[in-house]
Amino acid sequence: MTATFSPGQLKFLKALTEALFDGAAMAITPDQVVANIAELFGKVGGTKLDEMRVSLIATEIALGPLFAEVDVAARVERIADRLRDSRIDLFQDMGRLRGIVYACYYGHWLPGDQDANVANPVHRQIGFALPRFRARGPGDVPITPVQGREIDPAHILTADSLDDEYDVIVVGSGAGGAVAGYNIAAQGYRVLIVEAGPFYPSHAITHHELDMIANLYKHGAVQTTTNRDFVVFQGRCVGGSSTINNGICLRVNEPGRTHPDAEDVLAKWATIGAPIDPAAFHASYDAVQAMLGIARIESRSGRHNGPHLINGWRAYANASSDPKDKRAIADWFDKNFGPPNTPNACAYCGYCNSGCAYGRRMGVAQTYLPQACRDHGARILPRTKVQQILWQTAIDGRREAEAVRLVLPDGANRLVRARVGVVVAAGTIASSKLLARSDIDGTGYQVSLNVASPVVALMPPGVGGDAWDEDQMSSYVDCGDFLLESHFQPPMSMASLMPGWFADHADRMKNYGRVHSAGILFPADRRGQIVDGKLRFRLDSTDDLPLLRRAMATLTKVHFAAGAIECYPALAKGQTVTPDMDIDAFFEAAIREQDDVTLSSSHPHGGNAMNEDSQHGVVDLDCRVHGTTNVLVTDASVFPSCIRVNAQWTTMAMAHYATARGDPFR
Structure with missing residues (x-):
């Protein structure tokens, strides 16, 4: 296996760590901090690891010759002058390395579970106690697990159990994909939900921040x-960002919950070519609220x-x-x-x-996804990228999706046929990239x-x-x-x-x-x-x-x-x-x-905006990609303008609006 960083890069990281903690008592050694950084980026891998390697080389050059050889005081002076106090954009960007170093010091974790970390020296240094060791009184909620909400592992597919065709293929298992997948499966379609990230049920999640962030976030949250x-910040796991967000649920322009002077989001959408039915949209909010138990x-x-x-x-x-x-x-x-x-x-x-x-989180991985699988036969394929949508020409001359090309965890390519249609809900960035790779114009x-x-x-x-x-x-x-x-x-x-x-x-x-x-x-x-x-x-x-x-x-x-x-x-x-x-x-x-x-x-959000005119938007008022018969986009990328509040509930409402008011493929 290739080392995460070269010996020279590790030496530079250690020298940088020593300087960033100058004048401070360290509860772990600089070598341990560097090991944590290497562990984080080793797990993240891919292009982000490549970027980090380039950044280390550039920062070492910026900090001058023999940075690792001069004494700590000289290193501190160079960092302060060339990174902290710089007005040069590139040097300011390099200065953000400090956040990674500090995170990998305070994210230190001893091998094992919470019991193994009761004496974690960094936690002791700042007076922090892990949840298992906190005193809770009679009026408190006990910190204990809730059982019975998770996706049945039998409903998680592998390359070997994947079939060659499904009725509908949903790309993404987060807020938009889970809601759409559930609604379409409930209409009797055989649904495959493809997720680029891993499957992490609640019992597999730990309080080892570094490990969870590396595994549950796109690019390890960097x-x-x-x-x-x-x-x-974007989730990259089954359940998407609903697995790692704060669960905040705000409607747009809700009376009594929104400042009365705030811009009316739905009214603005109507003025820019994306009128939607406000009553139907708020009914979609209501449906999501009932499923997720949203409350004060x-x-x-x-x-x-x-x-x-x-x-x-x-x-x-x-x-x-x-x-x-x-x-x-x-x-x-x-x-x-x-x-x-x-x-x-x-x-x-x-x-x-x-x-x-x-x-205890009622995310889509505890609600929509397990119910779609258990009650309506949907299945989930994790750790798999959808590389492209493949087309045929429909009888009316529009494009019609007939299959998707998958990249499986081992890197192999595989075509899976979509007999009825495809739903794209991979998030603003990933959905835009997929549509562009599939020859849809105007995305992003x-x-x-x-x-x-x-x-x-x-x-x-x-x-x-x-x-x-x-x-x-x-x-x-x-x-x-x-x-x-x-x-x-x-x-x-x-x-x-x-x-x-x-x-x-x-x-x-x-x-x-x-x-x-x-x-x-x-x-x-x-x-x-x-x-x-x-x-x-x-x-x-x-x-x-x-x-x-x-x-x-x-x-x-x-x-x-x-x-x-x-x-x-x-x-x-x-x-x-x-x-x-x-x-x-x-x-x-x-x-x-x-x-x-x-x-x-x-x-x-945005990037594949809804608009009644194909010259000004990627999807129509039903979230169908213009010029296609059977491809929907049901994530926040269809929002025509900024909604100004947390996007989770509105994304789910949009997916419901697009897929639950009738059969979107008829």
């Missing part, structure tokens, strides 16, 4: 845009970080003179966890983004992102409680043109988003039990395009950057209104903000371009 300015979360599941945001917002809004702030919505999230107020309610272990090990344009960035707040000693001992995301504020969302992460993920360099970063992580955190979420509408298989995305300097600055400043002020003594916005330089500063002026100076701040998105 998928980026072409300019490396945005990290794009229990306040006990977000008992520290959740009230911090809500109470901070109320204090901030009470002092604000802006009428828009007075009309903002501050509330708890609706989620597909539990359901709430039942024995199966969320146990708020805080590991949502690496999968629920307790089966006008991609939107809900852009996120965190601000971490240090609380006074003894105030607020352990934010890590609860649901990762529990409350939100809809400010009209952006949202604020409470969130917290387990050690590995928190370290990657925690701003700061050298001893500053270590000091902030040592206060893990004293920090609270929230993030901004704002819509960047139709700014992106899929180019050569990757997302190219850039914020608009006139509209988006001012909104980004204002949202970050607002969240920082909300933290201070909640009692924070200092804040750490996710800026490349890792600056500290204190209450006595002119916060608006600070962000105006600190964020001059998108490279100056850590940005991410879990909600890419």
Whole structure:
């Protein structure tokens, strides 16, 4: 087996790690950190490993000759000068290596299960306890598994058990594919659901963050845009992103849950050529809600970080003179966890983004997929890529899908016939790529992102409680043109988003039990395009950057209104903000371009937009690809514009809208 990194690259990584922890006590050795980095990228493999190797070579060149040979103080000086404080885009991008190093320190895991990690030295250093060792009182939900919700392993196919033809082939098993697959199977069709990622039932999920992130995410959660300015988080496993997301469920423009001044999403779609039936679409929301048990979360599941945001917002809004702030919505999230107020309610272990090990998430892998298989005969083929849709000409001259070309886990190609049709639901990026490989024109344009960035707040000693001992995301504020969302992460993920360099970063992580955190979420509408298989995305300097600055400043002020003594916005330089500063002026100076701040998105949508005119969209108003008879697209890639809120529920509603109001193939 080829080594993950060369000896020279390993030596450089060790030298970089030693410098990034200068002035900080390390609970494990730099060699162990490097081993964790090699383990992560060894599991991710593929093009992302190749990119990492190139990045290491380039960064070593940028940091000057004999970087690994000079003393640590000299290395620190070079890193600060050439990476942390640089205004050169390429060097700023290289500086993001710090997040990988810190993540692979705080993501350290001893071989074995939670019992083997009771004395994990990194966890002890920051005062963190794994779920098994947390004290729970009589009013708490026990951290125990729920049984009986998972997909029957007998319904998971291999290359040997795969047949040569099915009625309908669904590409993707996430929010769009699972709902479509269930509805079509329930109509009597023999359905094959093809998933590029692995099958991980809840009992196979662990709290070993590094291992779960490497196995459950596209590119090990380090998928980026072409300019490396945005990290794009997408699940790559059976159940898709619904397996590793926070379960947030928001409708577009729901009265009482959406700011009254927010743009009407469905009305906007109608003006740009994509009118859909609002009543039917909300009926689709209702159907998904019934299947997933979507309901308001229990306040006990977000008992520290959740009230911090809500109470901070109320204090901030009470002092604000802006009428828009007075009309903002501050509330708890609706989620597909539990359901709430039942024995199966969320146990708020805080590991949502690496999968629920307790089966308490009502994701599509616990609802739509097992029922599609058990009740309606659908089958799932994991670890398999759909390379291309093959066509024949229908009697009316349109193209008609007749088969798909699969790439099996061993690399072999195989054709499987689709007697009735094909449903594409692999997510915005993968669906656009598949359609383009299948000779569909116009794919991958006008991609939107809900852009996120965190601000971490240090609380006074003894105030607020352990934010890590609860649901990762529990409350939100809809400010009209952006949202604020409470969130917290387990050690590995928190370290990657925690701003700061050298001893500053270590000091902030040592206060893990004293920090609270929230993030901004704002819509960047139709700014992106899929180019050569990757997302190219850039914020608009006139509209988006001012909104980004204002949202970050607002969240920082909300933290201070909640009692924070200092804040750490996710800026490349890792600056500290204190209450006595002119916060608006600070962000105006600190964020001059998108490279100056850590940005991410879990909600890419668009690229194969719905439009009644084939010149302006890829699919028609029934989600059928223009010019074809039997190919549907039922994921978020069909959204004509940015929906500004978490996309999970709306994606499922769109898939239901396309496949449950009648037989989509008749």
